[in-house]
Amino acid sequence: MLSALLQIFSSLKLTVILLSASMVLIFFGTIDQVEYGIWHTQKLYFESFVVAWQYPAVWPAGEQLTWLRIPMFGGYTIGALMLINLTVAYSRRFSLKAAKLGLYAIHLGLMLLIVSELLTDLLAVESQMTVPEGGRANYSQTIRANELVLIDRSDNEFDRVHTIPAQDLKPGRTLDVPDTTLHARVLHFYPNAQLVQAQGSRNPANRGVAAKMGVTAIPQAPDYSEKAINTATAYIEILEGDTSLGVWLLSNVLDDRFPAQTVQADQGEYEIALRFQRYYHPFEIELLDFAHDKYPGTEIPFNFSSKIITHHPDPAKKQQALIYMNHPLRYEGLTFYQASFSPDETATVLQVVRNPGWLLPYFSVLLMGLGMTYQFGLHFSKYLKKRKTA
């Protein structure tokens, strides 16, 4: 029984089946990007165990065929099975032969690549930092995630930010606001919504902008396209012990442009907001100059660059750098890339990536490249020798 199982798991037939399955997965995971955008498709297809492709309604005869679904294994399943296939096959058949060294290197590299892709899924954090020319920033944010924050600004030196990630905001739940005696009860949470002014209609909120201006939220379907920003919105009740302090309408569109909403608690005053998730860094980045050059007489850009200086509590880590296309800055475990700029070209937008496993693909790639060159080189020289003798 076990040996039969081992037989299956070490077979080349399984390899070919898994490769074919991955090809099908990638194909559908590519065309579905038209429907769901890259980011969401990646979650659906490549960072999942199973997925079903659905016949798009906009295709020919879409209305009759939308029932058509093709179920398939997701990236995690195929990746795991490939790892098992490789491990079992090599542990059963391994023998140290010069003729096979290249194959070992290729497949070891492949295993490393699968593992590194998994690590990236799990550990990598991407966010964006906007810095105005002459200004500084000490945080980056991501438009893909939101957070509920209560900010205590009573200290002159610094603010205390109490944070609850938006994925914890499930309707009906009551959550402790960290390091305070307050609790937050979630009445409603909408991943995407439209805010409208509707005086007189029933409004769950009784404090802040909603109460003052009669603003209410209408839930919307989330938009997954590449550049779309979803208006995450929530009705949150804040409790101190058992006493309700009120219900606020919070939304990531109600940002710095609007007056802050505040909570009056016994302990003091807090600003309350639902905003894009922020990552604070123990240093500041100052933008000295942003440049955007185009080819003469065209709108085709040939260069974007940000000249920056880092301000770190440790003076030895102060550093000046020019970040431009294909030339990122690696600093304090983070990597800064030139990503975008404000429409008036006075502020730069840097992509900030923390990926502890970023070096792994390089090792894997080195192994695979060397392995392939070795193996095919060996084949080719054999072929040439055969030709000579023939």
Next chain:
Amino acid sequence: MKKIIYSLAALLVLLVLGRYLRPAAQDSGYDLAGFAELPVQVGGRIKPLDSVARNTLLVLAARQKVETLDGQTLSPIEWFLDLTMRPERADTHPVFKIEFPDDLGLEGLAQPGKRHYSFNDLRPHFETINQQFREIDPEPKKRDAYQRQIAELNNGLSLYHRVMHSLHPIGDPQRLDQLADEYRSYLSLLQPAMAELRKQQAGEEYNAELVKNFLGYGEDYLRLSQTAHLRVIPPPAPVDPMDDWLNLGDELLNVIQTGQLSPYAMSYASLTMAYRAGDAQTFNKTLTQVKERVAADFPDDIGRVHFERLFNGYKPFAIAIELYILVFLFVCISWLRWPQALGNAAFWTLCLAFALHTFGLAARMYIQDRPPVTNLYSSAVFVGWGAVLLGAFLERFNRNGVGAAMAALVGFATLIIAHHLAMTGDTLEMMRAVLDSNFWLATHVVVITLGYSAMFFAGALAIAFTFLGILRRGFDKSAARSLAGMVYGITCFAALFSLVGTILGGIWADQSWGRFWGWDPKENGALMIVIMCAITLHARWGGLVRERGIMALAILGNIVTAWSWFGTNLLGVGLHSYGFTDSGFLWMCAFALSQLLCIALALLPLRFWRSQFALSKS
């Protein structure tokens, strides 16, 4: 017999070469070549007027010549001279290609069998065309055939207008007869008019007539500066290639500040007047002065511009296309008769075509100062080049014609694709910032494109295997084994190049935006090729498939490669746009279907196969 075959083959090759290399038909007396060499800055780079003329004509007429109403054939630069200097004549040349004129609903326009229309033909319909254009889908990828035609026509008319007014102000043609005098009068008005304007501002009495004349010029030139398409006026020497050149309107307005008109503007005016007067002598004399000035102002760059003009005239890819057809014919006939002589002729013709193909590629690299692949057009040229290189190698070792025939097939097909991709205009366009890296263009892009070459070549050999196996009795076991070995070897090669290329792409992505892998359509396409190779190789090693199975997989590789190369470009423009209406989509489907058919043939039961290879198996 051999000698006769060789001479016949050589004669055919010479016929092809002769058609392209014969000198221009008639000598008009004007130094057209000299005019065609004049530099202009457009699309961010400096190129000869010849390229502008050709690319504009390609966009408008989808060809590089004009047939006038009186039956003359004009070269692109002759047409450009008419357009910019004798607009009243240019307006009668049929240069607007309209594929389906009946569908436009423009009353009285369509004439049976006529696909090229002149500006004058279209003149009564401007209002309607513009109206229709405003009503169509603003997203180009979502337009249907009718809407695309309207958009092309509308954009074509605007391009025509803008290129026409690159060398002279907007107004009636008679104005061009005194163009140099107009500029001189404008210049002489400049000082007095400024003085009068200062008086006006100070509230003093001033010469209203003079001011009005001057402002009239100013208004005209402002309009010109917004219209003129070409930047023909270089900044004063020494000139940096990244400096902004000015269009004629900007230069004329600039005079108000500098007080001096660029000699280039004056020369173009004199050229215009001489051309209109039919005075070839003055035209050529003025042109000589301009050329000397250009040579003095651009000692380092002008060589490249001149070379581009020459290169435009050589058309190496067009010759190569015809030679590839010859190679294919030679091989096909060689399988029936005179295998050795025709086989040799095919091989040497292939080498000649490859040399031309290589020359074209190298010339583009020199002009652009870039690695060979910079856009879809050049990738098509390069895919063909790589496949022909592989094929020539195979043919060199196994003189059986298969390598040569399939090399010719892929070379021909890819150059035809390139030819159609060139219809959008300049194929030597500048690179966007993220792509502006000669290192990555030279490594990742070149390696991955060579991977495409190998995939297509392996697929073509597999198709050859299928057809030979089914049709040719003489295709025996050893021939089959040798061909299958080639397909296997080239698939290994494709696997190596696709994998290394994909990996290099990952490293580039990691360097540019911190993501080794982002699952975007192009990356996924590349990965699918790698996986396709892996499937073929593992299936062979595992004994899951025999010769014919490998052939079927190699042909499937053609579809996967075409998808990666072109299919992914159809996607990805916004949400819910699958590019169904794109003509590329139809071609993609047709290609996939043809390949599926070949796969079906490869898997046809052996009793339908006529070859000895099949007999030995069954």
